[in-house]
Every structure is written in C-alpha cells, then in structure tokens.
Amino acid sequence: MHAADWPFLDAMWRWSAFAGDAALAQGAGREAIARLREARLARLLDWTGRHSAFYRERWGRHGGHERHLAALPAVRKAELMARFDDWVTDPAVTRAGVEAFVADASRVGRPYLGRYAVFSSSGTTGVPGLLVHDADALAVYDALGATRLGALAPAWNWRLPLSGMRFALVAATGGHFAGVAEWERLRALNPWFHANARVFPVGLPLTELCARLEDFRPTVVASYATVLRALAGEKEAGRLALAPQALWYGGEWLAPGARRHVERAFGCRVAGDYGASEFLNIACECGHGALHLNDDWVILEPVDERGRAVPPDEPSCTVLLTHLANRVQPLVRYELGDSVTLASRPCPCGSPFPVIRVDGRRDELLRVRGAGGREATILPMALTTAIEEATGEHRFQVVQAGSGELRARVEPEAHGRGAGARVKAALVAFLASQGLAGVRVRVEAGPVRANPASGKFRQVWREAPGGA
C-alpha cells in the first residue's frame, strides 16, 4: 500500500538490532538491566538538556552534568502541549505541522515528515495530546512486542508468514489513535501482515461487529478489555461462532474475573500488554498472567499525590514515566495518571523484569434499553470516541442513570460555549447508530470528577442496576 512511505530497510535494521538487544537483556539479569537503564538515562538527559528548550528552562539549576532523575521536576501533558514547539528536539516538527498531519484521517499509519509516527490521544486525563515517535522508539516497541509477549508469542509473531493466521483489531478508528495507527504502520511495512490483518471500527453496533468478525474468521483478536468482555457475552449467548486461537487486550484494565470469563467463553488464552500513546508497551504479560515492566527502556516511578515515591506493594496515586528511547519528543518524569503498584515479589516465570499491577482505566460496559424495549450493549470506547470526534470535546462524562437513561456532564465553561447541545446531539446520533432510539439523554453542566485513586477521571460508568 504505502510501504514506500516508510524507510523500510532502516526500520528492519533497527528492529533486528533492538530485538537482539531485548532478548539479550532478558537473559542478562537485574544488574545488567540496571546498567543498561542507567547508561540510556544518562544519554537521554544529556540529549534532552541540549536539544529541548522546554526542559532546559524547567530544569534550571539541575541542568548541569550531574543530573539525578529524582531531583528533576515532574511534567504534565497540558504544559508540554502548551509549549509543544519548545518541547520537541527537531525544529522541523511543529505543533502546527503535526495538527495539519493528524487532521487528515487518510494519513493514519503513514510517516510524518517521512520518518515519525504520530499518535493523537484524547487521554484519560482529559487533555488531548499529540505524541511523536522516532525510528528508534518504534523499533523498540516492535522489538518488545516480538520478544516479550510470553503467552502470545507463537500466535502473535506477525513477522512469520504463517499460513492461516489472520489478525483482527477492534479499535477506535477515524483518527490517528495509537492502536489503529500502529497497526496500519505495521501493515504498511509488511505485505504479509497487510494481507492478513484487518481493522474493525469499535463504533459498529455489536451485532454488526460480530457479523463482520465472523466473515473474516481471525485467529487472533486484539482489542480493549471491554470489547473482549462484550464479545465473550455474545459467544456465550450463542450469537458469535468465532473461534480464535488467542485474544489480546491493551489499553484498559482486564480484571481477573473478567479474564476468566473471556477465556472460558472462547476456550483460549487472553494476554495483553500495558501501554499508552506515550509508550506503546510499557509492560508485557508473561505466561503467568503478570505484567512485567520493560525497565530497560522505560522508567516508571509510582508516586503519591504530593509526588513522593510510593513503596512496593502499595498502589500509587499516579506514575511518572521516563522514555529512554524516544529523542524527538522527550518524556522525562511525565505524569501518566495511572495508579501503578510495584510488586516486591518476583514472578514464578523467572523474568528479570519487575511485576506491576495497573489500576488505570476502568470504564464499564453499559447495557441500554431503547424504544420498544430493544436492548444493546454499549462499548465505552465507542461512545467516547463518537462524542469526541463529533464535537472536539474531551472533558465530559457519561453516566447511565437507568436502563433507558444516559446523563452527560460537561464542564460549565464548555457547556456555556454550546458544547452541551453538541454533546447531546452526538450522543443521540451515536445511540441511533447502535439501534437505540428513544433513550432519554440529559446533559448538565458540572465539573468532571477525577478518580481520587488514579487522578484520572472515569469517562463512562453506570449508576443504576441494569448494566451488563
């Protein structure tokens, strides 16, 4: 398709170098990994201090040669976005240029300036972000995905042209979102993957999504945890004949009970990774179902509400991320927002990478009843994407207040600008597209509330019984 857009040989060379490195680190033990991490951190801080005007200013007196990560200030997405052109280290990359690039949905998965991947994120902190990734960062994600997805490695190795393998991704489409953009990038780089992988919009009504998946008959289905739960419900009810060899989740949290439910319904393994638009695979799940932090390439610091380090086995308020691979848009002590618990005990799998638990995004499936008693399952990711794409608003929450009633809360300032009416229209249109006419929709002005534990706000939840 547009393979020529990406520097193919360069990507393959970097990938093989980083995959070899990732496999070696896995076998080298904790001390060797710590040495790798420290060397990479020193190079990152040196680079960032020299090339990013934003960090140079923020670091001030810490800007000398003796930089210690814990002494540097934490940074937030909103301030980085406000100073975008000073944040990036390649003067050719500008906020105006990136915004023009992502405004064109036909460019999803294609390179910006011939060499960078761009992901736009609405972000669970309610501030839209534009994340630019360079060739090294992309090669690291590919290498980690290929070498550290223990439970899924055989099914997931998309580089091997295994006959009969077909990959389905159910994700938010219509924008440069990380999931679909990364998938399209891999399709552009690999003709075999291009022919055997397909993206399905999460916004489809569930019955139509099931029908389209059955037509494609994927051997691996990748999606958000809530989508896998909804598909498991359809499978159990006998409305879905799909028989994949493996399921993959990312983005949202998959609770242990929900995992057992999905695995029982499909009779196959569920595995996943924990990632964000800022770093695609921060931690990879092993065969024991534990998430192992890839701390040779990313540093996570769990902190409390005052930014102090949280000891192992205690859930953090938020987490600071330092990205050791990406140079074009450095992330040093970047507040990611998720609550992360670092486990003190090693995993029985023997991996040298530490185990983390993530209590981040926990949106809920909604079961909504429309006119004539027709019921349908609503996927939170589909609902929020539909509203964000139609209105450009990100600071809103949707609450199911009864089986046939949804209430949307929009921040007073945005509400006054007419956002309330636009959110209502988008919500009604989305429900109609799901075959749910006649659902009561109320929009009110009010502050969106963050989850006190994670600092993120849950965008979708239900108040009354009657949900899925």
Ligand SMILES: [Zn+2]
């Ligand atoms: Zn493990």
